[in-house]
Amino acid sequence: MLFEFYPWIKSVHVATVIASGGLFFLRGLAGHLGARWTMATPLRYLTYTIDTTLLGAALLLMAIVKQYPYVHDWLTVKVSLIVVYVVLGSFALKRSATRRNRFVCWACALAVYVFVFSIARTHHPLGLLHSLGITAALR
Numbered sequence: 001m002l003f004e005f006y007p008w009i010k011s012v013h014v015a016t017v018i019a020s021g022g023l024f025f026l027r028g029l030a031g032h033l034g035a036r037w038t039m040a041t042p043l044r045y046l047t048y049t050i051d052t053t054l055l056g057a058a059l060l061l062m063a064i065v066k067q068y069p070y071v072h073d074w075l076t077v078k079v080s081l082i083v084v085y086v087v088l089g090s091f092a093l094k095r096s097a098t099r100r101n102r103f104v105c106w107a108c109a110l111a112v113y114v115f116v117f118s119i120a121r122t123h124h125p126l127g128l129l130h131s132l133g134i135t136a137a138l139r
Contacts, residue, residue: 002060005060005064006061006065009061009064010057011059012053012057013057013061016050016054016057017117018050018055019050020047020050020051023046023047024047024089024109024110024113025110027043027047027093027100028092028110031102031106032099032103032106036059038093038105039094046101053103062075074124075126077119078116078119081112081116081119082116083113084112086104086121088109089105089106089109091105092105092109093106115127115128118131
């Protein structure tokens with residue numbers, strides 16, 4: 001029944017992934033450049049709305065394609081890294097005490113975001129590392 005909505009839900013999911021990552025990038029960059037608007041209430045609520053929509057679409061997609069964390073290894077790694085991304089993002093935007101630590105957390109969160117994206121595209125726990133043949137060198 002939900003399968004007929006798959007293309008629409010996937011489009012919403014991809015759009016919110018891009019919006020969420022883009023907004024995080026802009027907020028982090030602006031914060032490091034000294035802007036004060038990065039933690040404004042309307043912007044935070046926009047972030048919550050985007051991320052809630054993203055999560056809802058992800059859950060619907062999981063139900064439609066019947067792939068779940070702790071059953072499919074690529075999805076387990078992806079969900080685990082999303083938790084890491086959220087924690088790093090929190091430290092990058094407000095929780096780290098020093099500007100340097102906020103920058104390091106921001107850069108690491110962006111790296112995790114890109115890696116999660118590569119996992120989603122390849123459906124492999126090593127993401128682009130697997131596609132590039134780097135996994136053979138790790139053995």
